[in-house]
Amino acid sequence: MGASSYELARGVDCPETAAFLDAHHLLDADGPVRFPNALCVFELPTGVPLRRHFDSDFQGGFNFYAGLEGRALVLRTTSTVYNYDYIWDFLLYPNGVLEAKVHATGYIHATFYTPEGRRYGSRVHSHLLGNIHTHLVHYKVDLDVAGSGNSFETMDIGFENISNPWSAGARVVQPRLQREPRRRERDAALPLARPAPRYLLFSNPRRRNRWGHRRTFRLQLSSHAGPVLPRGWREERGVTWARYHLAVTRRHENEPSSSSMYSQNDPWDPPVTFESFIRDNETIEDQVTPGCPKQSPGDTRMSHGDTRGDFPSPRWGHTEPGVSVWFIGAPTRGGHARVTRDKHSTRIGAAGQCQPSPPASPSCAWGVTAV
């Protein structure tokens, strides 16, 4: 994508305050080609606090208030692919969450309108039909959690029906955690045909926190669409990674990428078939080989039935699939909110000012205590 990542406009593509960086590529060139300002970095107010608590005294006042404003550091670049533009964002949050996200914009690629065409899309102008189509995006991630000896498990919430210990003869239904270790590649390929498990957890069984829980990443997927073609159909062979919400495989040097740009030229017999990574069903449990972390193409996709509101530019409000990684029990919750105690204040903010935080702290926060 490097050769299609062009210059960004300050104030439009990125905020006025962003820092810009050049990008270089070597495609179809004798030497490096520079695209000025093709990357930008900026701080994004998320508009929602990272955390807050108003501790009511239930008598019209409060004991304390503490909050931490929400911000993310964003690294952004774009790719212009013919009529379409993709905006690629990587967001780093102060609580340790990493998020990868893509927005689609540009111009729609329409066809000539006929009334029969409405089975396949929406009329967007006198002679234009916006066709249904799918943008498939996937990320291949080499993930290490406190070293490369990692395991993968999924977790869901089930119910158990127990006798009520405080009331003889009565029953109580309560939620419980259901963990499912995924020990082999086939087990760790989660097909689109079934809903994805609620929690996708990558952990290091030998590295635990003080309470005995494994060091863990949680992967969260955000995607809208379903299968793009029936499994095994001729052209589907070129996108076998699209069969899964997520597939965790053992990393191999000869499997550096889960797809190939040349698959579009020969989807019937593509140069890289992701399905072959899984077919040997290797163990992925507790791999300790250095440099052999597991890789997990997380699959996100957006389906556009282009509608009138998408013309001429698709709205990006409904085109934001992405992947985020949460650290579980790691750099917990920021933890740097300053709570000042001010017995004379009756309103939040009256005495608390947003002050610069200590250097180690990710952001700034303020708090007030009132009587």
Ligand SMILES: [Cu+2]
């Ligand atoms: Cu589209």
